[in-house]
Amino acid sequence: MKKKSFLGLQAPKLFYETFKSIPPNPQKIPIPDEIILFHEGALVKKDNLLIKEGEKVKKGQKLSILPNDNGRYLMPPLSGVIKVIDKFVGNFGKEYISIKIGVDKEQEIDDQFAKDVVQINTDLIKNNFQCIPGKPPVMLLDNKTIDRIIIKGLDSDLLVMTNQYITRSYTDKINKGIEVLREGTGINNISLLVFKNQLSSEYKNVEIRQVDTQYPSAFPELVMKNIVGKEVPQGKKLEDLGTCVLSAESVKAIGAACEDKTIPFNKIVTVIKKDGSSVLVEAIIGTPIKDILLIQNIELKEKDRIIVGGPMTGYAIYTDEFPVLPDTDGIIIQDSNDVSLFSDNYCINCGDCIRVCPAKIQVNMLVRFLEAAQYVDAESTYDLQSCIECGLCAYVCPSKIPILQYIKIAKFELARTQELEAEND
Amino acid sequence: MINQKKLLVSHAPFVHYGSSISERSYNIILAALLAVIPGFMRYGAPAVGVVALSISTAIIWEVLMNFATKRTISVGNGNAAVIGMIFAMMLPATTPWWIIIIGTFLAVVVGKEIFGGIGANPFNPVLVSFAMIMLSWGDLIDFNAALIHYDLGFNMAYPLIAAKQLGTMAADTYSIRDLILGLQSGGIGSTFGIGIIVGGLYLIIRGFIRWEISISFLLGIFITASIFKYVQPNVYACPFFHLFTGYTLIGAFYLATEDSSSPANFIPMIIYGAGCGIMTVLIRNIGAYVDGVVFAVLLMNLINPIIDKIRPRALGKVK
Ligand code: SF4
Ligand code: SF4
Numbered sequence: 001m002k003k004k005s006f007l008g009l010q011a012p013k014l015f016y017e018t019f020k021s022i023p024p025n026p027q028k029i030p031i032p033d034e035i036i037l038f039h040e041g042a043l044v045k046k047d048n049l050l051i052k053e054g055e056k057v058k059k060g061q062k063l064s065i066l067p068n069d070n071g072r073y074l075m076p077p078l079s080g081v082i083k084v085i086d087k088f089v090g091n092f093g094k095e096y097i098s099i100k101i102g103v104d105k106e107q108e109i110d111d112q113f114a115k116d117v118v119q120i121n122t123d124l125i126k127n128n129f130q131c132i133p134g135k136p137p138v139m140l141l142d143n144k145t146i147d148r149i150i151i152k153g154l155d156s157d158l159l160v161m162t163n164q165y166i167t168r169s170y171t172d173k174i175n176k177g178i179e180v181l182r183e184g185t186g187i188n189n190i191s192l193l194v195f196k197n198q199l200s201s202e203y204k205n206v207e208i209r210q211v212d213t214q215y216p217s218a219f220p221e222l223v224m225k226n227i228v229g230k231e232v233p234q235g236k237k238l239e240d241l242g243t244c245v246l247s248a249e250s251v252k253a254i255g256a257a258c259e260d261k262t263i264p265f266n267k268i269v270t271v272i273k274k275d276g277s278s279v280l281v282e283a284i285i286g287t288p289i290k291d292i293l294l295i296q297n298i299e300l301k302e303k304d305r306i307i308v309g310g311p312m313t314g315y316a317i318y319t320d321e322f323p324v325l326p327d328t329d330g331i332i333i334q335d336s337n338d339v340s341l342f343s344d345n346y347c348i349n350c351g352d353c354i355r356v357c358p359a360k361i362q363v364n365m366l367v368r369f370l371e372a373a374q375y376v377d378a379e380s381t382y383d384l385q386s387c388i389e390c391g392l393c394a395y396v397c398p399s400k401i402p403i404l405q406y407i408k409i410a411k412f413e414l415a416r417t418q419e420l421e422a423e424n425d
Numbered sequence: 426m427i428n429q430k431k432l433l434v435s436h437a438p439f440v441h442y443g444s445s446i447s448e449r450s451y452n453i454i455l456a457a458l459l460a461v462i463p464g465f466m467r468y469g470a471p472a473v474g475v476v477a478l479s480i481s482t483a484i485i486w487e488v489l490m491n492f493a494t495k496r497t498i499s500v501g502n503g504n505a506a507v508i509g510m511i512f513a514m515m516l517p518a519t520t521p522w523w524i525i526i527i528g529t530f531l532a533v534v535v536g537k538e539i540f541g542g543i544g545a546n547p548f549n550p551v552l553v554s555f556a557m558i559m560l561s562w563g564d565l566i567d568f569n570a571a572l573i574h575y576d577l578g579f580n581m582a583y584p585l586i587a588a589k590q591l592g593t594m595a596a597d598t599y600s601i602r603d604l605i606l607g608l609q610s611g612g613i614g615s616t617f618g619i620g621i622i623v624g625g626l627y628l629i630i631r632g633f634i635r636w637e638i639s640i641s642f643l644l645g646i647f648i649t650a651s652i653f654k655y656v657q658p659n660v661y662a663c664p665f666f667h668l669f670t671g672y673t674l675i676g677a678f679y680l681a682t683e684d685s686s687s688p689a690n691f692i693p694m695i696i697y698g699a700g701c702g703i704m705t706v707l708i709r710n711i712g713a714y715v716d717g718v719v720f721a722v723l724l725m726n727l728i729n730p731i732i733d734k735i736r737p738r739a740l741g742k743v744k
Contacts, residue, residue, distance in 0.1 A: 001440040002442070003442065003443045004442050004443035004444055006631065007630060007631065007632070008444075008630070008631045008632020008633065009629065009630055009631075009632055009636070010632075012442055221740065221741070225740065231740065231741050232740075232741050233741045233742075233743055234739070234740075234741040234742055234743065235741075236741070300430055300432070301430065302430050302431050303431065303432070303433045304430070304432060304433065305432060305433045305434070305435070305439065306432055307437075307439050309437075311437075311438060311439045311440045312437060312438045312439075312440070313437050313438070314437055314439065315436075315437065316432070316433065316434040316435055316436070316437075316439070317432070317434070318432050318434045319432065320430075320432075332439070334439060336433065339433055339435075339439075340439070340440060340441035341435070342435070342436075344497070345446060345502070345543075346541070346542060346543055346544045346545060347544045348446055348449075348504075348543050348544040348684050348685060349544050349684045349685045349687075349689060350449070350684045350689070351635070351684070351688075351689025351690070352444070352632075354689050354690060358740070359739055359740035359741075360736075360737045360738065360739050360740060361739050361740075362689075362690075362736055362739075364689050383739035383740075383742055385741075386739040386740045386741050386742060388740070391437050391438035392438075394437075394438050394441075395438050395440060395441060395442050396442045396444060397444075398444040398445050398446050398448065398449060399446055399544070400441065400445070402436055404436065404437055404438060405436040405437075408436075
């Protein structure tokens with residue numbers, strides 16, 4: 001990562017890692033004895049669940065977890081026995097049901113998909129691809145208002161190379177996946193996003209769009225603005241503009257599933273070691289991160305940090321038993337000596353944050369409102385909802401204010417208030 | 426999960442550029458030394474005493490306020506030291522000790538801490554204090570009176586007073602070269618033009634102050650003074666005289682650029698800097714005070730929040 005240079009006349013710039021040649025094949029992580037899966041939702045009472053501890057599950061079996069779950073399901077990547085069902089609380093109190101499965105020696109595969117795959121349509125996509133690597137937002141594809149698909153052949157955050165690698169190495173599978181998406185959804189406007197001066201000739205049946213390598217130009221909102229030419233209005237999402245973003249990995253998985261008649265569950269993850277070097281590994285979804293560390297010979301000390309995702313937007317976890325999730329593209333092991341800390345300093349109004357903010361937010365004013373928990377004013381006067389959460393402001397702030405954290409809390413609180421108000425109406 | 430290692434959990438981003446408030450402060454002090462050390466050489470031990478007392482008392486006032494307001498001790502960030510340094514740069518070497526102590530009190534406590542500390546002060550703390558001292562004990566920091574016993578081999582009359590009282594004739598007796606080299610009477614750190622400019626450029630290149638403010642300040646002075654000179658060449662001093670006398674340079678690089686009281690957006694910075702420059706010349710040429718910098722910058726500090734509302738449209742903002 002870029003450290004402060006002597007010259008400071010210009011705002012610091014960060015660039016994505018791009019590779020000229022394809023890196024070596026990812027190292028395969030052996031199948032673990034136990035895997036952990038997360039399903040979004042609150043665990044109130046175990047009796048309410050549609051699964052029980054001790055139950056046998058098959059690989060690729062569609063499991064309903066909660067009654068009235070809006071069409072959501074869980075698909076075990078390996079067959080085995082449900083050992084423990086527990087609750088897990090993530091960032092901002094988001095609740096998950098965590099399910100630990102003891103993995104069978106002999107794998108038993110559910111045959112439903114093999115039967116379904118003869119006919120490619122929205123239902124096939126919706127009913128089988130919710131839990132595949134890349135975690136595609138398949139429910140959106142069912143939505144008739146979506147008319148554009150953007151496939152991200154790159155990763156939004158720095159240092160992570162998972163999707164870039166997949167785009168370079170699995171051309172056939174991705175091409176097949178694109179075909180399936182066209183046929184299944186009827187959406188023809190599909191484009192593949194890559195960095196400037198990177199590949200493209202292998203992809204004939206899809207429009208190639210190139211983005212700049214300066215962070216955070218691969219963020220969907222900026223892609224929409226700079227490449228598609230539409231600005232996502234404050235507080236709106238891309239799907240409100242009829243656009244659905246899929247990762248290259250999920251398109252690859254869709255292609256592979258339809259080609260091989262079996263759903264793949266192996267996930268490619270960029271592991272960034274303490275010295276900053278990175279390697280690619282391939283692990284089954286649900287594999288505890290400690291298994292990966294073991295094979296990569298990465299030693300964990302007290303006060304080190306494990307980050308899931310990238311350095312700018314990822315989240316730190318408190319245990320190495322945390323599993324590889326369908327959308328875990330990067331794992332960073334940060335040595336305790338390299339950990340940068342935030343402080344309780346005040347904003348000195350230096351304006352460095354304004355100069356780096358890609359969303360042109362007056363961050364110096366915004367933080368004043370956020371520190372005082374005046375979220376409504378922050379939203380109406382200082383463009384809170386324009387923030388794309390790239391973290392650049394906090395990266396440069398000499399006061400080391402946890403700006404991004406403030407912003408996320410504010411957005412979270414506002415959303416919660418809105419929900420409560422809606423309930424009360 | 427027994428025997429688990431305790432991992433550090435915190436929020437993104439997980440990397441930092443490495444900038445810090447103390448880095449900014451110490452670089453400003455370092456750059457200021459380029460102007461202050463020549464001042465030491467010219468005025469000797471009394472000047473060293475003024476600077477030392479000013480910096481140390483500024484720090485002490487902040488520590489005392491930290492205790493009084495039960496906040497964490499904040500002097501480590503160097504901001505109090507910067508205030509003490511810049512305050513001393515503006516004073517004559519003969520300033521009585523008690524003025525310095527009162528001055529740093531006014532700067533640190535009244536100018537900064539009661540507004541909430543660093544970043545929350547609406548006015549430049551040094552100028553708040555300096556304006557009050559000027560109004561209360563103006564005679565003691567009047568350069569003609571203060572430096573009367575010095576004979577440094579050049580004209581010891583304070584150039585701006587000379588120009589104000591005697592007009593162009595007096596102003597023309599100062600050569601621009603002498604003025605830039607600091608052969609003029611004035612504050613400890615505000616006469617050696619080359620030192621201030623080099624220090625200022627250093628701060629600009631390192632990104633600690635904004636060129637937009639400094640350059641537009643100087644341009645504002647130059648253009649306004651040129652207009653006066655053009656209209657009435659016999660009455661008003663030439664623009665270069667204004668650029669290199671009084672607090673112009675220290676104003677452009679150290680006073681107007683104070684973070685908290687100056688704008689952070691591009692166009693506002695230009696307006697603000699130019700405003701400071703224009704007001705300075707207006708006060709000098711038609712106002713009551715000989716040097717307009719102090720009040721010009723304070724005035725622009727006052728309207729800074731309004732100017733800084735001119736800003737680019739945020740992403741996705743519907744007009
Ligand atoms: S995280 Fe900071 S820099 Fe990035 S868009 Fe939001 S306010 Fe701007
Ligand atoms: S970078 Fe930090 S200290 Fe500087 S203006 Fe922005 S929030 Fe304030």
